[in-house]
Amino acid sequence: MMKKRKNLGDIGNSALFLGPTLLFFSMTVLLPFAYGLFLTFNKMDTPADPVQFAGLLNYISAINDQEFWKSMWLTVRFVVATVFFVNLVGFGLAYLVTSGLRIQNTLRTAYFTPNLIGGLVLGYIWQFIFVQSLPALGTKLGISWLELGWLGDPTMAFWSLVIVTIWQTSGYMMIIFIAGLISVPKELIEAAKIDGAGPLKRLLNVTLPLMVPSFVVTVFLSLKNAFMVYDLNFALTAGGPYGTTKMVSMHVVNKAFIESNYGTGQAEAIILFIIVAIVTGVQVYTSKKMEVQA
Amino acid sequence: MFHFKSNTGFFKKTAIVGIVTALSLSLAACSGDSDQSASGSKDSKISIIVTNGKGEIDAQFKQTAKDFMAENKDINVQVESVAVGDPMNVFDKLTASGKTVTMAMFSPFDATHKYKEVGMDLSGEKWNEETNDAIKSEDGTIIGFPFAIEGMGLVYNKQVVEKAVGGEFDPYSINTQDKFKELLDKIKSSGVEYPVAYQTEAWSVSNHYSSLFLNQSEDPNTVLKEVTDGKFDYMKNDVWNGYYNTMDILASEEYNKFGKRPTGQYYDAAHVAVGNGDSAILFNGNWAFDSLKALEGSDFGFMPVPVDNDPENPLNNKIIAGPTQALVINKKATEEQQDAAKKFLDWLVYGEAGQDFIVNKSQIISAFKNNPNKVTNPLGIAISDALVENKTLPFSTNYINTGDWTTILGPEVQKYIAKQSSRADLAKAFENYYKSNKE
Numbered sequence A: 001m002m003k004k005r006k007n008l009g010d011i012g013n014s015a016l017f018l019g020p021t022l023l024f025f026s027m028t029v030l031l032p033f034a035y036g037l038f039l040t041f042n043k044m045d046t047p048a049d050p051v052q053f054a055g056l057l058n059y060i061s062a063i064n065d066q067e068f069w070k071s072m073w074l075t076v077r078f079v080v081a082t083v084f085f086v087n088l089v090g091f092g093l094a095y096l097v098t099s100g101l102r103i104q105n106t107l108r109t110a111y112f113t114p115n116l117i118g119g120l121v122l123g124y125i126w127q128f129i130f131v132q133s134l135p136a137l138g139t140k141l142g143i144s145w146l147e148l149g150w151l152g153d154p155t156m157a158f159w160s161l162v163i164v165t166i167w168q169t170s171g172y173m174m175i176i177f178i179a180g181l182i183s184v185p186k187e188l189i190e191a192a193k194i195d196g197a198g199p200l201k202r203l204l205n206v207t208l209p210l211m212v213p214s215f216v217v218t219v220f221l222s223l224k225n226a227f228m229v230y231d232l233n234f235a236l237t238a239g240g241p242y243g244t245t246k247m248v249s250m251h252v253v254n255k256a257f258i259e260s261n262y263g264t265g266q267a268e269a270i271i272l273f274i275i276v277a278i279v280t281g282v283q284v285y286t287s288k289k290m291e292v293q294a
Numbered sequence B: 001m002f003h004f005k006s007n008t009g010f011f012k013k014t015a016i017v018g019i020v021t022a023l024s025l026s027l028a029a030c031s032g033d034s035d036q037s038a039s040g041s042k043d044s045k046i047s048i049i050v051t052n053g054k055g056e057i058d059a060q061f062k063q064t065a066k067d068f069m070a071e072n073k074d075i076n077v078q079v080e081s082v083a084v085g086d087p088m089n090v091f092d093k094l095t096a097s098g099k100t101v102t103m104a105m106f107s108p109f110d111a112t113h114k115y116k117e118v119g120m121d122l123s124g125e126k127w128n129e130e131t132n133d134a135i136k137s138e139d140g141t142i143i144g145f146p147f148a149i150e151g152m153g154l155v156y157n158k159q160v161v162e163k164a165v166g167g168e169f170d171p172y173s174i175n176t177q178d179k180f181k182e183l184l185d186k187i188k189s190s191g192v193e194y195p196v197a198y199q200t201e202a203w204s205v206s207n208h209y210s211s212l213f214l215n216q217s218e219d220p221n222t223v224l225k226e227v228t229d230g231k232f233d234y235m236k237n238d239v240w241n242g243y244y245n246t247m248d249i250l251a252s253e254e255y256n257k258f259g260k261r262p263t264g265q266y267y268d269a270a271h272v273a274v275g276n277g278d279s280a281i282l283f284n285g286n287w288a289f290d291s292l293k294a295l296e297g298s299d300f301g302f303m304p305v306p307v308d309n310d311p312e313n314p315l316n317n318k319i320i321a322g323p324t325q326a327l328v329i330n331k332k333a334t335e336e337q338q339d340a341a342k343k344f345l346d347w348l349v350y351g352e353a354g355q356d357f358i359v360n361k362s363q364i365i366s367a368f369k370n371n372p373n374k375v376t377n378p379l380g381i382a383i384s385d386a387l388v389e390n391k392t393l394p395f396s397t398n399y400i401n402t403g404d405w406t407t408i409l410g411p412e413v414q415k416y417i418a419k420q421s422s423r424a425d426l427a428k429a430f431e432n433y434y435k436s437n438k439e
Helices: A002-039 A057-063 A066-097 A104-118 A120-141 A154-182 A186-196 A199-210 A212-228 A233-236 A248-258 A262-289 B004-038 B055-071 B090-096 B108-112 B126-130 B158-165 B177-189 B202-210 B213-215 B220-228 B238-251 B266-273 B284-290 B335-350 B350-363 B378-388 B404-419 B423-436
Strands: B046-052 B076-083 B103-108 B144-159 B279-285 B298-304 B319-329
Touching: A002 A262, A057 A262, A057 B284, A066 A104, A066 A154, A066 A212, A066 A248, A066 A262, A066 B298, A104 B284, A120 A233, A120 B266, A120 B319, A154 A212, A154 A233, A186 A199, A199 A212, A212 A262, A233 A248, A233 B298, A248 A262, A248 B266, A248 B404, A262 B238, B046 B090, B046 B220, B046 B335, B055 B076, B055 B335, B055 B350, B076 B090, B076 B108, B076 B335, B103 B108, B103 B335, B126 B404, B144 B266, B144 B284, B144 B378, B158 B177, B158 B279, B177 B238, B202 B238, B202 B279, B213 B220, B220 B423, B238 B404, B238 B423, B266 B279, B266 B284, B284 B378, B298 B378, B319 B335, B319 B378, B335 B350, B404 B423
Parallel strands: B046 B076, B046 B103
Antiparallel strands: B103 B319, B144 B279, B144 B298, B144 B319
């Protein structure tokens, strides 16, 4: 009798805590994902076309799409650049604002604020900076490499994207790092100090190993964000100049909705999903192994 | 203990399955509901569904449908607008859900390609007398009602140009490349360092500018046929080359504000520069006016894009204008519905309220000569004047697949502008696109 009541309570509990999340997760992720996967096996130009089975045709044309792999490679380079710098800058900021500066609370707010601005708005603001403000500054001060708009040069346009991404996301990573830094036990630091370890040694050998759980989260988030970047790409460079900064998400959207090749675009999106899932899976698995106990 | 645990798992799973089932049931119920309400038409009234492809005039369109219904009590018009930025056509959505759209708004290209099976013959309609811009199918049958006219050319700032030429300026006097260069030099010597602010958005340099050469035959379809059949020799074609010669002038370091690095997100910067008189000329259409952020008292107009040095060449003497949205009546609708839709079209052309809706309320350039109203946008006025004076060429963009051109050919044209590829490379890119895209 007792057991039965407990089980019933469990159902209630499950429904109460899991239900709402599960409902919205299914509605916004699971069902569309399953339906999207189903659609890749059909011949479709637009999502509203009648369903007509086509086997693996969409996957074959996706794999043969050179532009897709070109934009994928570009995205990988973007991922490497942003993951490295976002975490470096984020950790640096966190270190700075936990070091006991008098204005550290103000700084925390200031560094976090860019994260509250949406990618589209941010893109248009920075477009103004790269196209008009910096060149104006360059002309005034006679700095020749600043005189021209950044977004017209493939390399500079790429780094513009990286810079804005760093500016936007390192504040968010900073918050996670702050939580990690605060939870590093003080006595361990003190013990290291007594043993004669300098600031650099203390950072490398005590703080960083204990921060691995934070890095697992931040690297995962920045990986995922960088692979999926679209809004910033769209608003800042629109893939230009001459298609050199077209990230993979933009290629997928163009393929599916602008070139009216929905089946192929959707298949490319699934391939992208698989790649991101593998990369982030490996990252989380291997870096979890690096975690140490204090 | 073990037994107990596994039991919990079982119940958890049951709960999950239950929730998912409930969820899918509720979703199914939702879609079922909406179907029911739409098909239930009112007894003696004729119900028609009209799709509006211009989401920005949704309120005006719905109001005009109400006005129409007040005059025609036996007809019920249901307007379905696209949401601005929604990639899915509202026509597809409604058709997929089992409804028959009586009258749909398509781009002329879609009306004659993707939806060519939809439109019925409208050749017998009276309004054809008042317009030259009805949309024809490939065999020449009129299938589309021209709903909105738009136009493009070289947008110029009147104050700056008039100051440079010293008095009244006739945009149609610039009918050769040499005269155009001469004008640019005059503007330069009047103190404007860069007379042109050339913006290089992909859709502008490809869909708009790079389709201009189709107008070398009176019916753009003639050249287009050669192009799609892969028989068009770009490099040997004077008009095709001529337009890129003009583009070279527009993008040159000498005249272009952004000439040192000509591609790179200059849309806003270019429009503001021409709007406030820092530069004088850019290539765009009547919609550019919103971005010009014009100073008070300034005025703007269009001049033709010169292609060679023959002042008699019509391409040098006309601007581009044509329908960018067309209304098509569905063959599959009942005859009563089709007649009701035709009545609505007549009302848009001949009814005072209909004319007022198109031009004054929606600020759309009317394709019909009998419409006495004028839009307030100076670039729109320039286009309606050109229409009346017969100084327009077909809107060449209507003949191409704009989606593909933007994403596939746009970057190629930008590459040419940035001097990363030669004109022969550009010709090759066009050739390859049409080779890989045989339809």
